[in-house]
Amino acid sequence: MENFSLKGKIALVTGASYGIGFAIATALSDAGATIVFNDINQQLVDKGLEAYAERNIKAHGYVCDVTNEDQVNSLISQVAKEVGEVDILVNNAGIIKRIPMHEMSAAEFRQVIDIDLNGPFIMAKAVLPAMMKKRAGKIINICSMMSELGRETVSAYAAAKGGLKMLTRNIASEYGEYNIQCNGIGPGYIATPQTAPLREKQADGSAHPFDSFIIAKTPAARWGTPEDLAGPAVFLASEASNFVNGHVLYVDGGILAYIGKQPK
Numbered sequence: 001m002e003n004f005s006l007k008g009k010i011a012l013v014t015g016a017s018y019g020i021g022f023a024i025a026t027a028l029s030d031a032g033a034t035i036v037f038n039d040i041n042q043q044l045v046d047k048g049l050e051a052y053a054e055r056n057i058k059a060h061g062y063v064c065d066v067t068n069e070d071q072v073n074s075l076i077s078q079v080a081k082e083v084g085e086v087d088i089l090v091n092n093a094g095i096i097k098r099i100p101m102h103e104m105s106a107a108e109f110r111q112v113i114d115i116d117l118n119g120p121f122i123m124a125k126a127v128l129p130a131m132m133k134k135r136a137g138k139i140i141n142i143c144s145m146m147s148e149l150g151r152e153t154v155s156a157y158a159a160a161k162g163g164l165k166m167l168t169r170n171i172a173s174e175y176g177e178y179n180i181q182c183n184g185i186g187p188g189y190i191a192t193p194q195t196a197p198l199r200e201k202q203a204d205g206s207a208h209p210f211d212s213f214i215i216a217k218t219p220a221a222r223w224g225t226p227e228d229l230a231g232p233a234v235f236l237a238s239e240a241s242n243f244v245n246g247h248v249l250y251v252d253g254g255i256l257a258y259i260g261k262q263p264k
C-alpha cells in the first residue's frame with residue numbers, strides 16, 4: 001500500500017545502536033526511509049553502524065547525548081547539512097533504574113527523568129521548527145506499560161513514561177494544525193538488554209520469577225521481541241496515520257486488556 005511507504009523521508013531514531021531503536025530504524029529503512037541515529041558514545045555508534053551495514057542499511061550515526069541541548073541542536077544542524085531535514089523523529093533513548101523509591105536518591109530520580117522525559121522534549125523542540133515550516137512531520141515517543149501502570153522499584157521510570165504520554169498528547173495538541181502528528185508506542189515487556197536482568201536464569205537453572213510472572217500476565221504468553229514494534233512504527237511514521245494524533249499505541253501482547261490468570 002503506497003501510503004505506508006517512507007521513500008524520500010529522513011528518520012532520526014535516538015539511542016538506536018541496538019535493541020528496540022535498532023529494530024524500529026531497520027523497519028523504517030525497509031519501508032524506504034534514510035536512517036540517522038545517535039548514541040551516547042563513539043563505541044556504541046560504531047557498533048550500530050556495523051549492525052546496520054550487516055543488514056545492508058547505510059545509516060548515518062552521530063554521538064549525541066539527548067539530555068544536552070547544545071549537543072542536540074548541533075546534531076540537528078549537522079544532520080540538516082549532511083543528510084537533510086528530519087521528517088520522522090523517534091524518541092527511543094531511555095534508561096531504567098530499579099530501586100525501591102525510599103532508597104532512591106533524588107539524583108538517581110532526576111537522571112531517569114532527564115533521559116526519558118527531558119530528552120524527548122529537547123529532541124522534539126529541535127526538530128519542530130523545520131517541521132512547522134514544511135507543514136509536515138512525525139514524532140513517535142517510545143512510552144511503556146509504565147505510562148499506565150506502576151510496580152515496585154520503578155517510580156522514576158513510571159513518572160517519566162507517564163509524563164512522556166502527556167508530552168505526546170501536548171505536542172499533538174499544540175502542533176496538529178501544522179500537520180505534525182505526535183504519537184507514542186507503548187511496548188509491553190520486550191526482550192532487550194534493558195530487561196535482561198528480569199529474565200536471568202536462577203542458580204538452579206529455573207526461570208526468573210519475573211520471567212514467569214510476565215508470561216502469565218501476557219495473553220500472548222511470551223515476551224515481545226524488538227521486531228514486534230516494526231509494523232506499528234512504520235504505521236505511525238507514514239502517511240497512513242495522518243489523522244492519528246496524540247495516541248499511544250500499546251504493543252503489549254494484550255497485557256493492558258487482561259485482568260490476569262485466576263489462581264489455581
Ligand code: NAP
Pocket residue numbers: 014015016017018019020021038039040044064065066067091092093094095115119142143144145186187188189190191192193194195
Ligand atoms: P536499551 O537496550 O537499554 O537501549 C537504549 C538505548 O538508548 C541504548 O543504546 C542507550 O545507550 C541509549 N541511551 C541511553 N541514554 C542515552 C542518552 N542520554 N542519549 C542517547 N542515547 C542514550 O533499551 P531498549 O529496551 O531497547 O529500550 C528502548 C526504549 O524503549 C527505551 O525508551 C525504553 O524505556 C523503552 N521500552 C523498553 C521496553 C522493554 O521491555 N525493553 C518496554 C517499554 C519501553 P547505553 O547502552 O549507553 O545505555
Ligand code: GCO
Pocket residue numbers: 096098143144145146151154157186187188189190194195
Ligand atoms: C520493569 C521493566 C519495564 C519495561 C517496559 C514495560 O522493570 O518493569 O523494565 O519497565 O522495560 O518499559 O513496558
